[in-house]
Amino acid sequence: MMNQDISYVCTTCGHLLKKHNDCLTCEKCEKQWPIIDGIPQFTEEHHYWGEISQDLMQQINKQIQKENWKDVLKRTLGEHNQEETYDFVTDLKRANWHLFLPLPSNAHVLDIGCGLGTISHSLSRHYEKIVSIETVPERLFFSKIRFQQENIQNVELVRANLLDLPFPENSFDLVVMNGVLEWVGLSEQSKNPRDLQLLALRNIHRVLKNTGTLYIGIENRIGYSYFLGRVDHSYLKYSSLLPRRLANLYTRRKKNEDYRTYTYSYSGYQKLLKQAGFQDTNFYCPFPGYNKQNLIFELKKNAVNYYIKQFIVSKYFKKRVIYFLTKALSNLGLFKYVVGDYIIFTQKSDPIPDNKIINYIKNNWTKLNLNKKHLKNISLLGHNYASGISFLLLHKNQSLFHIKLSSKTDNENTLKQEYENLKIIKNQISVQLKNSIISFLLFDEFDGFQILIQNTLPGIRLDELFNACKHPHKEKEQKIWFHKLDLVKTFLIKFHRSVQNGYFNFTPDELELKITKPFKQFFDNSNGKTLTNEMENIFRQARNLNDLSIPKIPQHGDFCACNILMDKEHVQVIDWENYTLTYLPLFDLFHILTTSLMPFLRVKEISTQTIFKRSYFEQSELTNFIRYFIGNYCEQLNIAKEFIKLCFPLYLITFHNMFSSNPAKQEIVENYRQYLDIYFEHSDKMIFS
Ligand SMILES: [Zn+2]
Structure with a gap:
């Protein structure tokens, strides 16, 4: 060693x-x-x-x-x-x-x-x-x-x-x-x-x-959390806030120890x-x-203001108060103290040099069509995601670019894949849709890193918007929710229409690959489970898939609320690295529904399984909405209604299998496994039956 x-x-x-x-x-x-x-x-x-x-x-x-x-x-x-x-x-x-x-x-x-x-x-x-x-x-x-x-x-x-x-x-x-x-x-x-x-x-x-x-x-x-009772390193509350001498008296009295942390x-x-x-x-x-x-x-003021604007969003009183307080603190230049x-x-001696990204931007500013004045007073807001970190390059209160950085050791070629996908998509869609798909400016490799620079979209992430709805089971909030999802559906219809390329003509091999294999893989992994009647049924129907004429529509592949941004009435979609024809149509639709209904019924005592069950297997206003949502989409894209029922378990199984080999995603795998259990138990009550 x-x-x-x-x-x-x-x-x-x-x-x-x-x-x-x-x-x-x-x-x-x-x-x-x-x-x-x-x-x-x-x-x-x-x-x-x-x-x-x-x-x-x-x-x-x-x-x-x-x-x-x-x-x-x-x-x-x-x-x-x-x-x-x-x-x-x-x-x-x-x-x-x-x-x-x-x-x-x-x-x-x-x-x-x-x-x-x-x-x-x-x-x-x-x-x-x-x-x-x-x-x-x-x-x-x-x-x-x-x-x-x-x-x-x-x-x-x-x-x-x-x-x-x-x-x-x-x-x-x-x-x-x-x-x-x-x-x-x-x-x-x-x-x-x-x-x-x-x-x-x-x-x-x-x-x-x-x-x-x-x-x-x-x-x-003197961080705000200590005022709210966060436990200090002395394992007591408030001790960091006291003058050292008082803190010392306090810890001596409570714990018979000096205050030394x-x-x-x-x-x-x-x-x-x-x-x-x-x-x-x-x-x-x-x-x-x-x-x-x-x-x-x-x-720095611009980064703080951007953070406040982007991440403390809510109509609710408490959060509004926090929003205005932090904004006031930021404007006074005090936010950094709390x-x-x-x-x-x-730095030991030299002043801190510009970091990798800022350096890169400064060296490539002409390529990026940047005004030189933008290079002054820029700062970064970093956001960790699965395969790396994405940055927003900020100038004043504006975000100039969305920059994704991934080291090759972290994730081989994810960014390159996204770049290739975006190139294909851009050639297929109408001008009108272009504002809804993130547009890239540049892809490059340097110093063991891949960098993808994209235009920033002026919206707020849909999951942040949903999370901001404190009482999503209340009628007024449901309306907002349904409205946002409706806008997403409208986008999907337009987008999928423009990228549709004929109809699937399933060969026996393709049927094996898209249907039989995922099922077998799932059952091989869940010990003790055997093929049920329900599955035999699915296989039988799958053999007749060609009679249904299923449109060939590439899927985004990870169409969840966190990859959708919304600016008033505009939908914008990011993260295109999984864009593929491998998935059956409706996967994107099921995915946005399943993932965004999670917080929908979020009341402490309700589990995600119950929410899933209520969304797809019980009769309520919610299931009416879902039925309408999917029905309308299928009508617009000429997808036979019989296909919905068949496609749904395939969606669950495909997403289960996709994550099953990734140790970091075991929670998601477990969720999908439980959804499948619910599906097999209640498929006769399925709302698309
Ligand atoms: Zn010595």
């Missing part, structure tokens, strides 16, 4: 260490540090801490020597109701903030307090060398097995404390401190916590290259980092927090 290109220095005298047998030795002061199981041991400090209890962690570590680490984690944490921890440990998107930095692919990274290795794992796919330090042996062991099983060879694990970093000056392009700085005060009880934090930061400053960046993911001491405000971090020698500091806001960064936006968490990038 020991890699030669990492050098270590003596933590006492700074002399370069030599490796002898299983030891690192300082020839100057004759100090020695053992290497155990390939991991250099610079500390013996053994204070266990972690998201997972020590007992459980040891149990997991025993098991992962025989089994896949993810399987063990999933099972064990599931048994202990810690599913959230499983997501936390496996979610590689937690390091997507690195795309906001201009790091070269040969960068060397130091991950401090690497824990169970998630961030190191993620960064290892993009950069040459990752050194991950941690003090807890159980966590190091887990990471070691994880990296072995994932065949990751460019991560070096080191047991070391951040107050004694055993690395030479100018070693790293990036140092990572995710949820670490606030705990530093606990490492030595005799010293002032802030002094300890300063010491740690100065250590980091020393090992950073001159062009290097320190990333910190951390809470805001210091966090800071926006200005506090700036001051601290300046004092530690850092030069240029930028703040971003991760939402909902730095440990789950669904959205990342710069704390957000819950920060992502901080700070």
Whole structure:
């Protein structure tokens, strides 16, 4: 495991260490540090801490020597109701903030307090060398097995404390401190916590290259959530908000401990980092927090205003109040002081350079038809999605472009596929429809990344709009809902008409591929289930499909509410990478209905299965709407009504199978499996019967 290109220095005298047998030795002061199981041991400090209890962690570590680490984690944490921890440990998107930095692919990274290795794992796919330090042996062991099983060879694990970093000056392009700085005060009880934090930061400053960046993911001491009762690192409420002396009295009284887990405000971090020698500091806001960064936006006025406009939408009083409050704070330039968490990038000496995307835009602005004045005062709002991150390039309160960035290691060719699909679609559709399909400006590959730049659509995501309806079962909101879905249907009719290309002529092979095979695959995967009469029935009907003349209509493939934007009466559709003729017509229609009815009946005690059942198998105003919705579409596209009933279980099975091999989508798979159970049990009551 020991890699030669990492050098270590003596933590006492700074002399370069030599490796002898299983030891690192300082020839100057004759100090020695053992290497155990390939991991250099610079500390013996053994204070266990972690998201997972020590007992459980040891149990997991025993098991992962025989089994896949993810399987063990999933099972064990599931048994202990810690599913959230499983997501936390496996979610590689937690390091997507690195795309906001201009790091070269040969960068060397130091991950401090690497824990169970998630961030190191993620960064290892993009950069040459990752050194991950941690003090807890159980966590190091887990990471070691994880990296072995994932065949990751460019991560070096080191047991070391951040107050004694055993690395030479100018070693790293990036140092990572995710949820670490606030705990530093606990490492030595005799010293002032802030002094300890300063010491740690100065250590980091020393090992950073001159062009290097320190990333910190951390809470805001005076973030709004603390006022609302979020528990502080002391495990008490409100302690971060108190002056340190009072906080100390408070924690002593409540827990008989000093208050040592210091966090800071926006200005506090700036001051601290300046004092530690850092030069240029930028703040971003991760939402909902730095440990789950669904959205990342710069704390600049234009990005904040855009975020508020786009993501705090509602007609409801409470949300309206939040909307106006945040807008007022933003206009006063105060929003940055009250957000819950920060992502901080700070530079050792040089000012922070433009990141990959901004650089790319600046180099290609003529190709993009940009006005040069637009290049000033631009900022980014990042949004994590399945295969990468998409950015909105903002200028003033306007979004200039929608930029998708995907590294090849993350997802082979998804963006290229989308680009090819869009080229085909653009040639087929009328001018009138062009505004409804996202239009691309450019596709390119650079530095191991694929970039697809698209025009921004001025709408709001349909799922955000639906989520904003607090009481969707009320009549007034249902009307809004139905109206929006109706607009979507109108779009689909127009779009599908223009891309329709004749009629299917199913050969026996095609029938096998489109119908028999998906069914068999499903039944092979669900143990104990056998072919039912219902299925025999479907097969029999499928053999007569050619009599029904089914129009050949390519499907979007992921036509769900989150891929549809709406600007008053206009529908705009994004994410075209799955566009295909493989699917039968009606799949898009079923998909938008099934996915957007989810929140429709969302009342706490109702499960998604019940909602599904009520949508397709019971008689109500809702099912009347669905029946009309699908009936009308079929009429307009000349699809025989008999086909609806046949196509529906095929839609369920196809989407079930599509996700079944993807470990990240198991929840969706489980949903579809349960829908199918409901379908097979109640198919005689199906509303299209
Ligand atoms: Zn020495």
